[in-house]
Amino acid sequence: MRLVVDLNRCQGYAQCAFLAPDVFTMHGDEALLYDPHADDTQREQVRRAATACPVQAILVEDQDAAPASAKGARDVR
Amino acid sequence: MSADGYLEALRRKGRIVIVGASLAGLRAAETLREQGFTGSLTLIGDERYQPYDRPPLSKQVLLGRAAAEHTALPRHSALNAQWRLGVAATGLDMSAKRVRLADGEEVEYDRLLITTGVRARPWPHPQEVELDGVFTLRTRDDTAQLYRRLAAGPRRVLVIGAGFTGSEIASACRERDLPVTVAERGAAPLVGALGSVVGEVAATLHRDHGVDLRCGVMVTGLEGDPAGRLRCAHLSDGSTVDTDVAVICLGATRNTEWLAGSGLGAGPRGIACDAGCRAFDVRGIVTDDVFVAGDVARSPHPLFGYQFLSLEHWGNAVAQAEIAAHNMISASADRRPHLWVPAFWSSQFGVNIKSVGVPPMGEQLLVAQGSLTERRFTGVYGCQGRVIAAVTFDQTKWLEFYQRLIESAAPFPPSFRTVDRRAEGLEPVAAGFPDPSLPTHGPTVTVSGYSPTDRRITFTPAHA
Numbered sequence: 001m002r003l004v005v006d007l008n009r010c011q012g013y014a015q016c017a018f019l020a021p022d023v024f025t026m027h028g029d030e031a032l033l034y035d036p037h038a039d040d041t042q043r044e045q046v047r048r049a050a051t052a053c054p055v056q057a058i059l060v061e062d063q064d065a066a067p068a069s070a071k072g073a074r075d076v077r
Numbered sequence: 078m079s080a081d082g083y084l085e086a087l088r089r090k091g092r093i094v095i096v097g098a099s100l101a102g103l104r105a106a107e108t109l110r111e112q113g114f115t116g117s118l119t120l121i122g123d124e125r126y127q128p129y130d131r132p133p134l135s136k137q138v139l140l141g142r143a144a145a146e147h148t149a150l151p152r153h154s155a156l157n158a159q160w161r162l163g164v165a166a167t168g169l170d171m172s173a174k175r176v177r178l179a180d181g182e183e184v185e186y187d188r189l190l191i192t193t194g195v196r197a198r199p200w201p202h203p204q205e206v207e208l209d210g211v212f213t214l215r216t217r218d219d220t221a222q223l224y225r226r227l228a229a230g231p232r233r234v235l236v237i238g239a240g241f242t243g244s245e246i247a248s249a250c251r252e253r254d255l256p257v258t259v260a261e262r263g264a265a266p267l268v269g270a271l272g273s274v275v276g277e278v279a280a281t282l283h284r285d286h287g288v289d290l291r292c293g294v295m296v297t298g299l300e301g302d303p304a305g306r307l308r309c310a311h312l313s314d315g316s317t318v319d320t321d322v323a324v325i326c327l328g329a330t331r332n333t334e335w336l337a338g339s340g341l342g343a344g345p346r347g348i349a350c351d352a353g354c355r356a357f358d359v360r361g362i363v364t365d366d367v368f369v370a371g372d373v374a375r376s377p378h379p380l381f382g383y384q385f386l387s388l389e390h391w392g393n394a395v396a397q398a399e400i401a402a403h404n405m406i407s408a409s410a411d412r413r414p415h416l417w418v419p420a421f422w423s424s425q426f427g428v429n430i431k432s433v434g435v436p437p438m439g440e441q442l443l444v445a446q447g448s449l450t451e452r453r454f455t456g457v458y459g460c461q462g463r464v465i466a467a468v469t470f471d472q473t474k475w476l477e478f479y480q481r482l483i484e485s486a487a488p489f490p491p492s493f494r495t496v497d498r499r500a501e502g503l504e505p506v507a508a509g510f511p512d513p514s515l516p517t518h519g520p521t522v523t524v525s526g527y528s529p530t531d532r533r534i535t536f537t538p539a540h541a
Contacts, residue, residue, distance in 0.1 A: 002149055002150065002151035002152075003151055004130055004150055004151055006392070006395075007132070007391075007422045008391070008392040008420045008421070008422060008431075010422075010473070011473045011474050012429065012473055012474075025142075027424060027427060028424070028426075028427030028428055028429065028471070029427075029429070029471050030428075030429035030471045030473055031424030031427065031428070031429040032424075033136065033137045033140070033142055033424075034133075034137070034143075035137070035142065035143045035147075036130055036133055036137075036143055036147060036148050036149075037143065037144070037147030037148070037149070059151055059153075060151060061151030061152055062152070062153070062154070
């Protein structure tokens, strides 16, 4: 499951680090480190973290939008 | 055909080509689809990969908390696009509306968006780059290679250049307990981006985390052993650093060479465009069908004296791509200006550094909150009596307030009494940006003046 955090928006509230600690961790007091390709078993926790983020900085890929696995160089996605 | 009819046909069955398949290109493509573009969409990228996110590469990937190949960007929506990945664009014919590709093919467009970004500025001595152990960091592949080498436990890592990328790499290496030397030509790390007052704080961060930081020096040469492995680096102060890894972090250079001779206003400083992302041609006339966004664009910003700014910021790539995509399929009266206030972040040595506005325009700096010695502060930059930028070290929550001051051209120094204001924050000090007209290192002779009678030769001694 792909995700990205808009770190311009992120203000280090750390809600995500409580709700999905295997994906989001605080690094120092404010800086956030996250796994941009979280395991699918984390989907529910990541969804909760994205919902709880006070500044709505977490973008999680919609399952329907996910491109299929790698194909040739000229494919349509 | 009426203009409206053309636009309607373009939105329904036009051909849009995006050259540059990274963050800006992807966000533009998504915006086009979200705004109802149903024609054909082609994304061309010189890397083999689907668009991926670069900021993690110098942070969590080097720390082993994420894999370089697992940085692909999430999608808002299905794109239904043609992807031409692993093949660079090599030329543009503006009158025939065709993009030439490295494999000899040509792709026709009705509207073109250029998001080719930047690449790492190369080390000036090509034969030294061939040495085993010399790296740059810009792409996924670069990072994967560097990560493997760091995991193998080198004796020492030399980071050449203490901008944001170099500082983040040094931070990651120290966190992995690797000995690190950082060589910086300027007076302090981050000095070009944030000035010497804040740069000195960054220098203490480096040193307190065990970095062997050397400022005011240049790396004059990299030396290998007979087997072609990096052995040591020679510095301009006559010293030598024994190292088996060197990471070259000399900033970035814009990917515009493929546009040489196309007639587009593209050069080493980027591609000039108007606030609506339409590219200028070499005559200074704005084009109607070529748009630019992201790191490669240079556009005028009303908040900053209409200066043409090129911003290598993640947030700028997103915001400008959305504006460009909207404008590509909108009538002139519906077009929007790109008015994003510059903002960026970096995390290094456990500190979250964030900024809004354009700090290098700042003449003076006021520590409005917190304290430099505590490394938790908000610095406000002033230019000609107004607030022009702000930087925070672990004080992110205040940044939005200062962004509003920038947007409203609030007076500098700020007239309010802030919370947590200290004695050091009562009077502004010089922000300490290096004079761009002076060389940062070494004695130099420059010639100035135009007419033969006022030609002058100036000798500038070495700083250090």
